[in-house]
Structures are given as structure tokens and as C-alpha cells.
Amino acid sequence: MESIAKRPQAEESESELESLWSVPSETISLDTPDVDVWRLSLDIGPTALQGLWPILSPDEQARAARFRFSTGRQRFTAARGLLRIILGLYLDEDPGKLKFCYATHGKPYLTGSELRFNLSHAQAFGLIAVATGREVGIDLEHTCSRIDHESIAEQFFSPAEVARLRTVPRSMRHDAFLACWTRKEAYVKAKGGGLSIPLDQFEVSLAQDEPARLLNVGWDEREADRWQLVDLAPGRGYVGALCVEGMALRLRRWQWPDDSWLSRRR
Numbered sequence: 001m002e003s004i005a006k007r008p009q010a011e012e013s014e015s016e017l018e019s020l021w022s023v024p025s026e027t028i029s030l031d032t033p034d035v036d037v038w039r040l041s042l043d044i045g046p047t048a049l050q051g052l053w054p055i056l057s058p059d060e061q062a063r064a065a066r067f068r069f070s071t072g073r074q075r076f077t078a079a080r081g082l083l084r085i086i087l088g089l090y091l092d093e094d095p096g097k098l099k100f101c102y103a104t105h106g107k108p109y110l111t112g113s114e115l116r117f118n119l120s121h122a123q124a125f126g127l128i129a130v131a132t133g134r135e136v137g138i139d140l141e142h143t144c145s146r147i148d149h150e151s152i153a154e155q156f157f158s159p160a161e162v163a164r165l166r167t168v169p170r171s172m173r174h175d176a177f178l179a180c181w182t183r184k185e186a187y188v189k190a191k192g193g194g195l196s197i198p199l200d201q202f203e204v205s206l207a208q209d210e211p212a213r214l215l216n217v218g219w220d221e222r223e224a225d226r227w228q229l230v231d232l233a234p235g236r237g238y239v240g241a242l243c244v245e246g247m248a249l250r251l252r253r254w255q256w257p258d259d260s261w262l263s264r265r266r
């Protein structure tokens, strides 16, 4: 178990960052302060994929079928299938029987359960956050994406964030942009509004060596004290951030073990 104070530092070696992610023991349960983040590979073998397909709902299968390329279809199937299996472990329920509902802007949730969750995927990896009785949002991005970060920042970040980004040395600006982007996305995903929430109306800390923090929110001055942001160090080539409602937090990072867990029950 790890406290919120354990924040990944830029100088930490890859093996130290890897050691943040552990394989869970036999059983999984969640106390109120716990927030679990699961790291998954979405490139799983054909047998595992075949096992996941029947547990998807008809609308999920239809969504999967709409992907033009098989890689997208397989990764969506893996993400939704593993999400169902992981939630089923906490709830001690058949993953195929879980019924997702969708809030106005598309955030999936389970009715009649205190369990809250959120998913993010980037290329071959996914992150799933799970908590009880408090909202969570998570975002994962691949660092190598060829993007024009300066024009995206100008379009979406607040004027103060754009100004702070310009003070970051050029060699570190791409990383700072991604740290800021994932922190902002994690917040709007925790709120459930997604990109319908204007990203330039609130500010987060920006540099990778700054603690992740919601600094201020234009439409409500108390909002920044209601949410915590955490950087996740998901692994080489990826940046991830988590946003959690409320202050007490025990973060646990789990690595999804392997296909043998596909049939695991609590």
C-alpha cells in the first residue's frame, strides 16, 4: 500500500517506477479511502479475446464491430472485457451480468452500487480506476504522439497555463504539456462532463516535477479543495493522471497479472 505522498519523481529509475505496480494477491476488496488503479495490456491473445467476447453486452459487441481495423476492435474488446472482470471481482458478480448505464456525456456507471470507476486507453495500454462512494477520473496518454502541443495548449489551456508552459525549458515542454493535459482530462472525466467542460476555465499544476494539483476552478472557488490529482507513472512512454473526489486517499497500483485471472472469481 502506498500513501499519496509517494509521488513519482522525474529522477526515479524505470525499475523503481515499475516497482510501484504490484500483482494483487488472491482477493481484492476496497475500503473507503482506497482507490485502486489497474494497469492493463490491451494486446491480449486470441484465446483470451474469445473468452472476453461473450461477457460484453450486445451494445458493446456492436460498438466493437464498428471498428474499421481489427486492432481497434480487439483493444476495445479487451478494455471492456477486463473492466467487467475487474468490477466483477470487487462486486463478487458475474462480469457478463453487470449493466452499465451512461451519464449525459457518456461516462459509464453501475446503478445500485457504491462502486465508482473510470477507464482510459492509449494504444496498447489501459488504466482503470476503482473507488467506493467517490467519483474518479483517469487519463492515459502516449508520450510519443506527434502533436503540436503549443497550438493545442493555446486552444485549450487557460491563459495562465499557456504562460507557465512557455517558461518551461523547451526540452521539457512536451512532457509538461502532457502532464497538464492528463491532469485536466482526469478532472473533467471525474466530473463526468468530459470535453464539454471548458478546459480553459480551470487550472492545474503543470510541470512534471510539480505535485499534481487542481489549482483553481473558474466557476466555483471551493471546487479545487474537493478533488485530488495524482500522477500515475504508468510506465515508459506513457503519462497518466488520476483525479479523486475528497481528500483521504490510499492509492494502490495493480498490474493486471495475466490471462489466468480471466476466470478468477473473488
Ligand SMILES: CC(C)(COP(=O)(O)OP(=O)(O)OC[C@H]1O[C@@H](n2cnc3c(N)ncnc32)[C@H](O)[C@@H]1OP(=O)(O)O)[C@@H](O)C(=O)NCCC(=O)NCCS
Pocket: 076, 079, 080, 104, 105, 106, 107, 108, 118, 119, 120, 121, 122, 137, 138, 139, 140, 185, 188, 189, 190, 191, 192, 193, 194, 195, 196
Ligand atoms: C470522455 C473523453 C474526455 C474521453 O477522452 P479520450 O482521451 O478520448 O479517451 P480515454 O481513453 O481517456 O477515455 C475513454 C473512456 O472514458 C469513459 N468515458 C466516456 N465518456 C466519459 C465522460 N464523459 N466522463 C468520464 N469518462 C468517460 C469511457 O469508459 C471511455 O472508454 P470506452 O467507451 O472505451 O469504455 C471525451 O471522449 C469526451 O469528452 N467525451 C464526451 C463527449 C460528449 O459530451 N458526448 C455527449 C453525448 S454522449
